Amino acid sequence: MLADPAIRAAVDQALLPCGRQLLQTAEGNWVTGFCDPLADALAAEEVGTLAAVDRAVLALVLLHTVAIPRARGRHRHSRWTGEAHTVTLAELASKRRISKAAMRTALRRPRAAGMVAETTTGRYLPGPALERMSEVRSNLLWEDLILVGRPGGQLAAAIRRRRGLEVPAPRGELLEIPTETDRM
Incomplete structure (x- = not known):
């Protein structure tokens, strides 16, 4: 039934007010997951997040x-x-x-x-539950694993730059914190 693009679009529209979207699994099945803006809002409020x-x-x-x-x-x-x-x-x-x-x-x-x-x-x-993540969310999780698995690597550095994150200090060293005069 969801193979029909018109029906799929109608179901997607019906799910939207609930903050849900259709996601296709690798096997070709369909599941629903949170829309990314709603997932962002829930995570910001720490609703449904893990410790x-x-x-x-x-x-x-x-x-x-x-x-x-x-x-x-x-x-x-x-x-x-x-x-x-x-x-x-x-x-x-x-x-x-x-x-x-x-x-x-x-x-x-x-x-x-x-x-x-x-x-x-x-x-x-x-x-x-990991199949219910959007492609954007899945890619962010892959990036997070890169940041955890190889924090000093070039790919991790590129991810941190793109995300606007601070570069971690090498172990045992402290990052220099810029002073007010450094910012001028």
């Missing part, structure tokens, strides 16, 4: 299941789901300052939101 520790754990899941496999040539598309790359709790907690118990607790909220899924064998992978 910092939950976001950090979600980033670890995405790094282990999507970004690293993609860098190794094993994740051959730009979608968040659809591949069988998984990560265990032990791998997530390895060499981290957060305990396994805290990691397990932090995984509950992204799982409840559908951002992380768990297999029957206790392995974690990206959840179906």
Whole structure:
């Protein structure tokens, strides 16, 4: 039914007052997601957002299941789901300052939101809620992973410049903060 452009346009128009839009999945199915302006407004008000520790754990899941496999040539598309790359709790907690118990607790909220899924064998992978992001939102998340995964790289520097973000200080050094006379 949604293959018909006229019907799809009518459904899109009906969803717009609710702040929703149609998004096509890689399999050709249709889901709804928030329109970007509404998503921006909700995030600014911290409505439906994850706590910092939950976001950090979600980033670890995405790094282990999507970004690293993609860098190794094993994740051959730009979608968040659809591949069988998984990560265990032990791998997530390895060499981290957060305990396994805290990691397990932090995984509950992204799982409840559908951002992380768990297999029957206790392995974690990206959840179906990530399919509800617009292409713009998905690209921003990829950029965020680049900023986290390789903050000193040239691509990260270009992303920070485009976003108007400060360049992070090298570890152990402080950035010089410009004085009022430096700005003149």
